[in-house]
Structures are given as C-alpha cells and as structure tokens.
Amino acid sequence: MADDLRLSPQTLAVLTELLQAGSEWRYGYDLSRETGLKSGTIYPILVRLTEREWLETRWEHAEENGKPRHMYRLTAAGRRSARASVQESAVSLRSLKLAYRRK
Amino acid sequence: MKNTIQDFPIVLLSFFVKGLPQEEKLWGEAMLGELAAISGFQKRLAWALSGGWGLSKIRMRSILGVRRQENALRPLAVTLIALYHGIFSCVILAMLVWQLPLIREPWRGAIFPVLFAFFVALVPGVIAVGLWLLDDAARLMAMLFSLLHALANYGYLSTLQLGWKPLPSGRIVLDVLMITVLLLPSIRRSFRPERMELGLRG
Numbered sequence A: 001m002a003d004d005l006r007l008s009p010q011t012l013a014v015l016t017e018l019l020q021a022g023s024e025w026r027y028g029y030d031l032s033r034e035t036g037l038k039s040g041t042i043y044p045i046l047v048r049l050t051e052r053e054w055l056e057t058r059w060e061h062a063e064e065n066g067k068p069r070h071m072y073r074l075t076a077a078g079r080r081s082a083r084a085s086v087q088e089s090a091v092s093l094r095s096l097k098l099a100y101r102r103k
Numbered sequence B: 001m002k003n004t005i006q007d008f009p010i011v012l013l014s015f016f017v018k019g020l021p022q023e024e025k026l027w028g029e030a031m032l033g034e035l036a037a038i039s040g041f042q043k044r045l046a047w048a049l050s051g052g053w054g055l056s057k058i059r060m061r062s063i064l065g066v067r068r069q070e071n072a073l074r075p076l077a078v079t080l081i082a083l084y085h086g087i088f089s090c091v092i093l094a095m096l097v098w099q100l101p102l103i104r105e106p107w108r109g110a111i112f113p114v115l116f117a118f119f120v121a122l123v124p125g126v127i128a129v130g131l132w133l134l135d136d137a138a139r140l141m142a143m144l145f146s147l148l149h150a151l152a153n154y155g156y157l158s159t160l161q162l163g164w165k166p167l168p169s170g171r172i173v174l175d176v177l178m179i180t181v182l183l184l185p186s187i188r189r190s191f192r193p194e195r196m197e198l199g200l201r202g
Helices: A009-021 A028-035 A039-051 A076-102 B002-018 B022-035 B041-063 B076-102 B107-132 B136-159 B166-183 B185-190
Strands: A055-060 A069-074
Touching: A009 A028, A009 A039, A009 A069, A009 A076, A028 A039, A028 A069, A028 B022, A039 A055, A039 B022, A039 B041, A069 A076, A069 B022, B002 B022, B002 B041, B022 B041, B076 B107, B076 B136, B076 B166, B076 B185, B107 B136, B136 B166, B166 B185
Parallel strands: none
Antiparallel strands: A055 A069
C-alpha cells in the first residue's frame, strides 16, 4: 500500500523519528522538537498516518490536575512501510546527488 | 492578571478546538494536552497559534472530503496558480469593500447586486483552496475560470478595437499558460484520487 506513496520531507522526518523510537511511545511535543516542525505541521501528518494505520495512539493517564497526553508509535505494518519509504527517499537522494555530480 | 496572560494560549487553542466534530476534537485535545506540558509563554503561544492553523487544515480537509494522495508533494506550478487565484480573489474583494461607501443607491435595491459581486469574487478564492488541497474539481474549475477570463479579455480588446495592449494581452497569455500547465500529465497525476482497494471477504 505504501509503495505508490510520495511522502513529503516533513512526513519522512516524522517517520524517521518514530522509527528511531522503536516500540517506545512518543509525545507530539517531543516529535515537534526533534523534527523542528511546528504543531500546525506535525499534527496533520499524525492524523494522516493514523488514518493510514501506520500509527497507533493512546492517551497517557493524567497526573493530578494535569491533562492527559496523547502518544504515538508506529504499528508493525507502519514500521515496515516507513522503513521502506525512508530507504527509498535516501536512495532517490543519493541518485540525485550522483546525477548532480556527473554534470 | 499574570495568570490570564499565561492562560491566553490555552484560551486561544481551546477556541479552535471547541467547534470541531468529535473525531477531530481528539486531535485538538491532544494539542491542548501537550500545551500543558510546555513551559515559557512564547513557546506556548507559538504552539497554540500553529496548532490552531493545523486544526483548521484538518477541518478543511474533512469539509472538502479531500482524500488526496497521502502527503503528495504539491507541484510548484500548482502552488503558484493557487496563490494567483487567492490573490486575485483578495484584490477583487478589497476593491468591492473599498467601493461600498461610494454606493449612493438605496440599500434595498443595491444589496443583491452587491452580494452577487461578493459571491463572484469568492469563486477564485475557493478555487485557490481546492488547488492547494489538490482537489481535481478545483483544477477543472481553474481551467474554466481561466478560459472565461481569457475570453473576457479578448472580447474587451476586440470590441473596443484597442489592438495590442500589454495588460489585457498579458492576462490572456497568463490564462493560456495556466490552462496548459493544468493539462500537463504530470500535473494531472498529482490530482489523481487515492487508489481504492476493494476486496471480498468470506
């Protein structure tokens, strides 16, 4: 399903970050800090990845007087697709660089 | 007083979250949950402002029922055409607003033509949003709009026998260029709806 998708650099950044996290759950703010993306960019990406079932989400229990926090991690299928997409983009980038050097 | 200022990002983001339907409210609540964990007024304000913008994008996507290719990159030409239509709409709307105080007719007679003019001025703006979201209907509407615009300019030049005038002639060239670009196979592919996968179970 992921094969015919073209992913934006921002989405690839989020996927790379989530791949590095492995099976750990990540907060939206941490993802935002580590990718350098603003909340207005990162959440629409998280929505789309969740719709695609690449991501699973859960609410963290709130501490006293605190708000519950939403957490994210890749599903098994999402991890496979994400790895393939990230590798594919790295290959395209490498071939682009090679083509550029040849000129 | 200090608390009120500190709470402003929460109030701001809550304002965006409040009007959302249930399934999208979840994402607003998620942003609010993160906001509670962020310290520093500027960072909180930036999170709330950008979050509000993000929620508007999520809402707009749902309203238009857009299921474009997931995260597909928008071609630069489409971005430029969308911006052109957006600016076009803004200019006409600004001109209409500027003209409002000059209307001397009684409002009872003027209201419908004025409303119609505003409606027409919004059309390129709606096309701009559709192009931005890679909606194929917007691509077709943009071509139709450019065609009508080019014909109107051609009619203006030929009726008044003005010959070659840079501004209307330039607009015709621009309209033809936009139609050509929107017809290119590579551009059309960007607007291609998401592939549906059907399967029989059991």
